[in-house]
Amino acid sequence: MKSEGSNSGNSRRKFLKGSALAAAGFYIVPRNVLGGPGFIAPSDKLRVASIGVGGMGGSDVRGVTKTGKVDFIALCDVDDSRAKGSRELHPKAKYYNDFREMLDKEGNNIDAVTVSTPDHMHAVAAMAAMKMGKHVYVQKPLAHDIYEARMLTEAAKKYKVVTQMGNQGSSGDGVRQMVEWYDAGLIGEATKVYSWTDRPVWPQGIQWPTEPVTPPSDLDWDLWLGTAPYKDYVGNLVPFNWRGWWDYGTGALGDMACHIMEPPFRVLGLGYPKSAECSVGSVYVGEFKRGYFPESCPPSSHITLRFDRPGKDDLEFHWMDGGIQPNRPEELAPNEQMGDGGNGVIIEGTKGKMMCSTYGKNPQLLPTSKTKDANVPQTLHRVDGGDGGHYNNWVEACIAGHGSEEFKNLSSPFSIAGPLTESVLMGNLAIRSYDYRTPKADNANQFDYPGRGIKLVWDGPEMKVSNFEPANQFVKRDYRGDYSL
Incomplete structure (x- = not known):
C-alpha cells in the first residue's frame, strides 16, 4: 500500500x-x-x-x-x-x-x-x-x-x-465562451446572477415514513447508511429518493447547483460568500395546516448569496428551485426560451446580460441577436469532446x-470544485437555519423560529456563521460508528 x-x-x-x-x-x-x-x-x-x-x-x-x-x-x-x-x-x-x-x-x-x-x-x-x-x-x-x-x-x-x-x-465549451465574453467586457461589470432549476423531481418537504419495511435481500442496509444515523429501512428511499432527506442528500440545490451555478462562478472568479438568506416553500398537511418536517429538504427555496469583491460593489447571487424562476428579461422575445426552460443562468452586467442553460450549454448574449456578432479572441484551453x-x-x-x-x-x-460546493452548501445551511425552531418560553407547544429574518453572516476562512450560533451545527455533522475523515 x-x-x-x-x-x-x-x-x-x-x-x-x-x-x-x-x-x-x-x-x-x-x-x-x-x-x-x-x-x-x-x-x-x-x-x-x-x-x-x-x-x-x-x-x-x-x-x-x-x-x-x-x-x-x-x-x-x-x-x-x-x-x-x-x-x-x-x-x-x-x-x-x-x-x-x-x-x-x-x-x-x-x-x-x-x-x-x-x-x-x-x-x-x-x-x-x-x-x-x-x-x-x-x-x-x-x-x-x-x-x-x-x-x-x-x-x-x-x-x-x-x-x-x-x-x-x-469541461464544456459554453462556460469557456462565457468567460471570454465577460473578460472582453461585453456585458460590463456583473451586478446580479440568477440561477434556477425545476428540481426536485423526487419527494421533498414530507414526513419520514412511519412503517418500516424489510430491506431487499441484495442490499446491505447498514453499509448503505454508512455515516448516517441508524434508522429502519423504509420504502421509496433507495435508489433515488434519498436526495430529499438531510441525513443522506442535499436536496435540489445539491443535486443541480454544481451544474448550474458553476458557469457564473467560473466567469466571475467567485470565492466564499459573505452572507446568505433564504425563504422556503410551505407544505400543507390536511386543511390549511403547515407541516414541519425538519428531516426533509423543502419543496422549493429561494436563496440569496452575497459575495464581497474588493474595490467593487457586492455581487448578489440568486438560487431558485422547485419551479421558482426569476423575472423574464425584457431583452427576450416572447417566443424565446429562458435558459432551457426549467433550468438556467442569467448574469446581469452594467452594459448588458448573458444567459445559458444547464451545464453552461447554449450561451447567449441578450438580446440573443447579439450572440452571432460576438467575435472575441479564444483565450482558454478547450477540452477535447467538450463536456463529453x-x-x-x-x-x-x-x-x-x-x-x-x-x-x-x-x-x-477540488481547488475549484471545493469552494463552489461550499457556496452551494451554504444555501442549505441557510435553509436548515430558517427551519430551526425552539419552544416558546410561555408555551412549550408553540415555537419560535429564530433563524428567520436573519441574514447569516459567513466567515469563510473560519468556516462559521458569526451572527447566529445555532446555524453552525449544520456546518459539520457527526458520523455514526467508526467512520471518520
Missing part, C-alpha cells in the same frame, strides 16, 4: 519504461509498431477502482471505460442488483460491498478511485483513497456538508493527487501525474 502523500502520478509506468530501456537498450520497438495505431500499452493504462457502480455510478464506470485508457481492478457497491451492469461490463474486476475492505485489499493494485455513492458517503470514501495517494473522481456535490468539502480540498493539495468533481459542464470529454480530462491528468500540463488543464479539480 502506498504511503500517505505518495504521488501515484509518479507512476509505475515510468519505472517500467526505465527498466525496459535499461534491459534492452540496444533497440526499442515503438508501441505503435507492436500494437498498431491507437494501441495503449498496459503500463500506460490507469488502474481504477469504483465505489458505487449502479445508477449514476454505472454511468461513471461507462464514461471512464470509454476513454480506452483504464483497467478496472475492483468494483464496490452495497446493492448487488444495482451493481449488475458494471460487473457484467468488467467481469474480471473483483467485487466488494464495503469500500474500506476494497481499499485495504486492492490498495497496491490501483492508481485511482471513482466515488459515486449517495452524498453522505462521498467524503469518507474519497478521503480514504486520497490518504493512500490515489487520484479521485467524485460525483457532485463534492460533499454533504461544508466541513467535508473544505477537508477534501485541503487533502487534494496535501496528498498531491489528481482530482475531479462530476460536474461535466465544467470530462472523464478523459481526468484520466489523462491521472496518467500524466500531479503538476503535469494535463493536471493544469483539469476542468473541476
